[in-house]
Amino acid sequence: MDTLKAFSRHPSGMLGLVILIVVVALAVLAPWLYPEDPWEMIGRPFAPPFSEGFLLGTDTLGRDVAAGIVHGTRVSLTIGVASTLAAVCIGVLVGAMAGYWGGGIDDVLMRVTELFQTIPGFILAILMVATLGPSIVNVIIAIATVSWPPLARLTRAEFLRLRGREFVQAATCQGERPLQVVLGHILPNAVSPIIVTGSLTIASAILIESALSFMGLGDPNLMSWGFMVGAARTVIRQAWWMSVFPGVAILLTVLAINLVGEGLNDTLNPRNARAGRH
Amino acid sequence: MTHLASGLQGHRVVAVALGILGWAAKFVAVVLVISTMSFLLVRAAPGDPAQVMAGQTGAADEKMLAQIRQEYGLDQPFILQLATHLKRVVTLDLGQSYRQRQPVTTLIGERLPATLLLTGTAFLLALASGILLGTLAALRAGRWSDTLLTVVSLILYAMPVFWLGLMMVLVFSVQLGLVPAFGFQTIGVEMGPFGRALDIGHHLILPAISLAAVYLAIYTRLMRSSVIEVAQQDYIKTARAKGLAQGRIIARHILRNAILPVVTVAGMQAGALVGGAVVVETVFAWPGLGRLTYEAVLQRDYPVLLGLFLVMSVIVILLNLATDVLYRFIDPRVTTQAAG
Numbered sequence: 329m330d331t332l333k334a335f336s337r338h339p340s341g342m343l344g345l346v347i348l349i350v351v352v353a354l355a356v357l358a359p360w361l362y363p364e365d366p367w368e369m370i371g372r373p374f375a376p377p378f379s380e381g382f383l384l385g386t387d388t389l390g391r392d393v394a395a396g397i398v399h400g401t402r403v404s405l406t407i408g409v410a411s412t413l414a415a416v417c418i419g420v421l422v423g424a425m426a427g428y429w430g431g432g433i434d435d436v437l438m439r440v441t442e443l444f445q446t447i448p449g450f451i452l453a454i455l456m457v458a459t460l461g462p463s464i465v466n467v468i469i470a471i472a473t474v475s476w477p478p479l480a481r482l483t484r485a486e487f488l489r490l491r492g493r494e495f496v497q498a499a500t501c502q503g504e505r506p507l508q509v510v511l512g513h514i515l516p517n518a519v520s521p522i523i524v525t526g527s528l529t530i531a532s533a534i535l536i537e538s539a540l541s542f543m544g545l546g547d548p549n550l551m552s553w554g555f556m557v558g559a560a561r562t563v564i565r566q567a568w569w570m571s572v573f574p575g576v577a578i579l580l581t582v583l584a585i586n587l588v589g590e591g592l593n594d595t596l597n598p599r600n601a602r603a604g605r606h
Numbered sequence: 607m608t609h610l611a612s613g614l615q616g617h618r619v620v621a622v623a624l625g626i627l628g629w630a631a632k633f634v635a636v637v638l639v640i641s642t643m644s645f646l647l648v649r650a651a652p653g654d655p656a657q658v659m660a661g662q663t664g665a666a667d668e669k670m671l672a673q674i675r676q677e678y679g680l681d682q683p684f685i686l687q688l689a690t691h692l693k694r695v696v697t698l699d700l701g702q703s704y705r706q707r708q709p710v711t712t713l714i715g716e717r718l719p720a721t722l723l724l725t726g727t728a729f730l731l732a733l734a735s736g737i738l739l740g741t742l743a744a745l746r747a748g749r750w751s752d753t754l755l756t757v758v759s760l761i762l763y764a765m766p767v768f769w770l771g772l773m774m775v776l777v778f779s780v781q782l783g784l785v786p787a788f789g790f791q792t793i794g795v796e797m798g799p800f801g802r803a804l805d806i807g808h809h810l811i812l813p814a815i816s817l818a819a820v821y822l823a824i825y826t827r828l829m830r831s832s833v834i835e836v837a838q839q840d841y842i843k844t845a846r847a848k849g850l851a852q853g854r855i856i857a858r859h860i861l862r863n864a865i866l867p868v869v870t871v872a873g874m875q876a877g878a879l880v881g882g883a884v885v886v887e888t889v890f891a892w893p894g895l896g897r898l899t900y901e902a903v904l905q906r907d908y909p910v911l912l913g914l915f916l917v918m919s920v921i922v923i924l925l926n927l928a929t930d931v932l933y934r935f936i937d938p939r940v941t942t943q944a945a946g
Binding site for chain 2: 439443445446447448449450451452454455456458459460461531535538539542543544545554557558561564565568571572575578579580582583586587
């Protein structure tokens, strides 16, 4: 409750939350707002915004840009959230093992994590989607594969910090099994920084997804923002609206998630609030 | 005194040697792991690996497939295939592009200079302007220009790189006609070497700024908080108490220490910078590795994609090394030790 109250007094966090609520509402209401298939060519090609009943105009094939954006919201949010959840699972697992056991296991796991941080992640994602095939599941797997290292490092640091604390030692001395200690005592105390980093991971996942679709590696059955910009790029001289609006949608969504993430950081970890805000 | 100095010197030589060894080990490990990952990925792809390597659009006939099978030893046991693959990587043989009928190393070699020019320029641009703007923001902390800088960096940080590039094309070349929108140089015009360099520089402006923008935002915010933090340290108070001039304190004591975290982060983000180059080169038809990646993706040219993955990872490691060296060069503690 206190956290909610503190968050509601965080102006930029609240601004982000409001934008995010609108975006989520668009995603949920898409089938009612634009019941027709966003791939359907329902108008004259190259109709500018506010003409012929199209709020944001039509694209090169006469598809409604606004319908594409609204349906694209679902793709971006789904992929952003799903790939982040997967990345959190991998990151927390790796980080928890490294931080709890330490020693040789920690060394090996951290070398692997560093390696994944060295590799240019976007190129690995391109390679994975290109070889495994551009389906939504493969896109999620690829983004999760390149997104987990920061979460692993964070979880490891939290586990190292908490492992030596009295309440954890007390639980161990009382004969609780390692898994009980981890799930019952360490993890609950490490949750808030993981939530903060996780929320920022959603934002970067949406950016990676849009870049993949821009490169032609999105799911070919789903209308996405990156695909719309990619398809409109060759006609930017004649039809600015086709690339401007989907980009604004990406910008606003990512900005909103980043603002909420920073707001959460300031309210959940008041002590690191200053350090977190570069 | 001389004994102490030579002792320190010996210590330093050992430290440098260890550093080089550690770096070389990391280099070898990354190359081996990436080659293994590439190998496993192609095997994980649906369908016949020979078919996959040849490209999916049915360009391969039986004769070519047999050739690929033989070349990659696809009829041998799995572990032998991996060994063959790694041996080829070590001897700098990245295979053939069956789509373009050229060795992958040739294709990559032709495109490498353009990418190095683009990423190098963007990296230096982001680092230099980030350090400058961040310092200015810190000196004016709390004023409106500081707030403006924070807002701008938040927005830049949320912007897809490809979209920023397109918007800059829209404004600066379609609307204002200031700079060329696409390509590397003006084609079909005779120019001297100096004129050619200027022409390429002119084409480089928009791609380099698009690629640098996000990192510029990150480094600015980081430098700002770092300067503010360092300025509160005791040794800065000591310098003030000693009566050193304000400009000298800022230049010699604050900046030198405040830059360090920025350099560290810049090194960590080298991978993202190279990844961003793929998108930027696609937007601006910049004839580098990124554009080659895009073409290879469209044609599903796997030998080229796998080679690109390896080469770009090597570029990232080299950028990491460069920032490491830069760090040692700047860090006052390291220099003091060397002078001792």
